[in-house]
Amino acid sequence: MSESPESTGTPSLQPLLHDVVICVSAPAFAASARDGQLRGLPADGFYDQDRRLVHTLCLLIDDREPEPIGIQILAPETVRFTSVCRYHGDQTDDPTVIVERLRTAGHGETLTIRNVGPVARTLQVEIITATDLAGIADVKSGCSSRPLRSTTTPDADGLSWRSRQGRACLTVDGPRPDVGDGPDGGTLAWPSVRLASGATWQVRLHISGRPSPEPAGHPRAPKGPVPWLEPVVNGNRRLVELVRQGLGDLNALRLVDPTAATEPEGREDNFIAAGCPWYLTLFGRDSIWAARMMLPLGTELARGTLWTLARRQGKVIDYWREEAPGRILHELRPADSRHGRGLHLPSHYYGSVDATPLFVTLLTEAWRWGLADPEVDALLPYAERAMDWVIDACNRDSDGLLRYHPRRGGLLHQSWKDSVDAVQDAEGRHISPPLALCEVQGYAYQAATGMADLLESRHRGKGANTLRSWAEGLRKRFAEVFWITDTGKSATRYIAIAVGPGVEPVSGPASNMGQLLGTGIVGHDDCSAIAAHLVNDDLNSGWGLRSRSASVPGFNPLSYHGGSVWTHDTVIAIQGLSETGCHDAAVVLTDGLLEAAVHFGYRMPELYGGDAKIPNSSVVPLAYPAACRPQGWSAAASVALLSALLGLRPDASAKRLQVRPLPLDRFRPVGFGPLSVDGLHLAGHRISVRISRTGVVEAVEGLPKDWQVE
Incomplete structure (x- = not known):
């Protein structure tokens, strides 16, 4: 991914993250190898506002890298790396020098060296540092660029870097180093650190920087407390730990809309960034789902998310942004970006078919959870404009279904399964848009019926009746074209992932139908048929719900949307199964998900491998190697699961x-x-x-x- 117009690197492969240690405090994060060293490898770096500030921070002691012995994740934003130095000639094989690096996202790290040996030592300490000030788009697509020239800071206590796209600074608090700068980076050196037996030496490295120019109105770190209650959960240990970890990760992913400071209340409008490292910003769909899942702990996060998106609701027809009046933003970035393979997105991008109906449903569900009437009334006009966009988009095609029509160079698929091969039929053939995805019709139906209830509560019966009539028409059209007969299965029919032009259903079972269960667009008997399919071995991996059936060509357990398991997708299905009375199926999927959580240390990744669980074996779920972790709706899914159980x-x-x-x-x-x-x-x-x-x-x-x- 290469940010326009700065592309200087050569695209390669997306960095793998499964063995990368990440600490995050949105909008900043740090990523490194498990030994704590930053060596300029693809994902290494301290980042802020989608900009890599430093990609090399390599510690040498006596011209050698310390030997790593452990990692401690102290909090989502803080990690401690411990390593040791050993020396020939020591009386025992025990390490005599212990090195600790306490790293905090958004700040830097503290380096502590302890001499635990019986004799004094004089150490040569050196830190090699460099950066390319790359945008996160370049990093994600594996682009490599030459390091920038470093310059000694005015106080000679560190190094700084500048480019047209950003600036960064690394300064030292503690013993002053010898600073060396140059065209490929720089060094911080302490050539003679004398440590008596039992003594400690410490320096703090401060890392700061920003994109240049700084984007106006871009989300920033929050100053206030979390906008939800912290529940006390007693019961199953797996659930308790999943909720605890999820809430901690959500706090680390929390951002606020700075434009809310102009409001009379001067309040912070909180929302959840989509995920770290690739999507540490506002994503309409992801932020909405995270807020919906968190409603059992309060409506304040939903309120902040709604207002953040309402301020950016589409106003005009703009082909480049795919903006339209009433449409809800898909993605917000500091700058336009090139994502490789011809994908070129503006900083404000509206290419999402589902964020708009989901926005309406977030408001109606927040209303049901008790969002204050003045807030509901103030947000209602935005929801009405969003509903108008949904209906207008459905009227674009003669079949009356909600489809997406992407522009050239934009996202090909515009729902949560947005990879280029996300929609395949039972023969493994890629199906291109315009497409009407099954779950998107459910979102539209739920938005219309929820909005009708809300309007009726405001004594607007005519508008409510109009929406209910429209929703009933959509429900009937859905029933006519989405069902596929599946002979030879315990479930004799299933819902197509999508219908193409001419309302031709796309064959091959997929997880999308699980997200229909809570929307109301399918009847009770239909829910039972869906439930039977969801727990079949082809979709249920034993660790969660596969995104694509394992029984059809094109299944890949490590495909982004072609067979992997998505945490949020599984939990949305569990919620729907709970609501529609399909309790046995809900229990099966819940147990598998909780067992997977154990193997991921309860920090659920964005997605993971779809290989089958084998009873009474040592097989464990595999990480999807490039998945975000922590990730917003995966973390919030813990609260949604709690609500489904209750x-x-x-x-x-x-x-x-x-x-x-x-x-x-x-x-x-x-x-x-x-x-x-x-x-x-x-x-x-x-x-x-x-x-x-x-x-x-x-x-x-x-x-x-x-x-x-x-």
């Missing part, structure tokens, strides 16, 4: 809460429950829910007496 369905406008838990005793081999959660948030009330192993609701506490709990 079976929460609120309606704050009617002061009603349904609690229909999954039967926890159906988890195998030893069951799951009981489960209790304190710190859920509904219409301004902190509530707690406790359920038994058999799924019986034992207590719901914290709601006023005028609320009805079913």
Whole structure:
């Protein structure tokens, strides 16, 4: 990926991340090998605002690299690397010099050297440093560029770099180094560090910088506390750890919209960046899903996400941006970018068919969770314009389905499965747009019916009836063209991933149909058929839901959208299964996902391998080697899973809460429950829910007496 107009490198292969150590505090992060050294390798670096500030930070002690012995992830933004130095002639084989590098995203790192040997030592310490100030687009596509010339800082306490695209500075707090600069980088050297037995030597390296020019109104790091309640979860250890890790990662991925500072309240509008390292910015679809999944812990994140997107809602017809009135932004970057393989995107890009209906549904669901009426009313015009775009887009084709028509050089596929080979038929043939994806029709239906309910609550019955009539027409068209007969299976039919021109369904089971279950576009019997397919061995890997059936040509367990498992996709299906009463299928997928979480240390990646789980074996799920981790909707999926297990369905406008838990005793081999959660948030009330192993609701506490709990 090469940012226009700065392309100087030669595209290569996307860097692999499965063995890279990342610490993140959005919009900054740092990435290195497991020994902590930055050697200028493809993904190495300290980054901020999509710009690599330093890509080489290599420590030498006595002209040797220390030997790594361990890593400690102290927090999402902080990691400690420990290594040792050993010397010939020591009395024992024990290390006598311990080296610690405490790295913090957005700041730099602290280097501490301890002499734990019995005699004094004089060490030569040197740090080799360099950068190319590459944009994240260049880094992602594997472009390599020559290092930039380094310059000694005015105070001679470090080095600085400049280019047309950015600037960076590395300064030292502590013993002053000998600084060497040059055309390919620079060095910081302490040629004679004397350490008595038991003594410690320490320096702090501060790394700072920004793109140039700085993009106006670009998201920044938050100053305030997290906009959600921190729940107390007691029960299954895997679930407890998944929620704990997920909330920590979400805090690290949190950004705020600086344009909200002009609002009278002076508030921070929070949203969740899509993922680190490639998508550490506002993504309409991803940020909306993360906010939806977090609604059980409060509506403030949803409010901030809605306003951040509302301010950037499409206003004009713009072919380059794929902007249109009412359309919701897909992606925000500091600058235009070239992503390789002919993909060229503007900094404000609207090429998404699903972000717009999802925006409407986020507002209606936030309303049901108790978003304050003044906020709902203020956001309602934006949701109406978004709904107008959805209907207008459906009217573009005679079949009345919501399709995408990408421009040349934009994203080929414009839903969450957006890779070039994301849509294949049962023969493994790539199917090109214009396409109407099945889950997108569900999103549109859910947006229309939710908006109808909201309008009716505002005494706008005519508009509500119009939307319900339109949604019913979409539901009927969907039922006519999306179902495919599948003889010889336990489930005799399934929903096509998409229909092409002429409403020809694209054959081959895929996970997309799982996202229809909670939308209302399919009936009860249809949900049962979908559930049966989701738990078949071809789609259920045992670790989660495969994006493409393993029984058809073109399946690849390590394909981005052609067979891998996506955390959020699996959890959305689990939520739908829970809501529609398909509890056994929900239990099967939940158990597999939680078992996968154990193997990933509960930090769920964006996606992972779709190879089958083999009972009573040592086989573990494989990381997708270039996946973001942490990733926004994967982290938020932990809270969505918690809500699905509890079976929460609120309606704050009617002061009603349904609690229909999954039967926890159906988890195998030893069951799951009981489960209790304190710190859920509904219409301004902190509530707690406790359920038994058999799924019986034992207590719901914290709601006023005028609320009805079913």
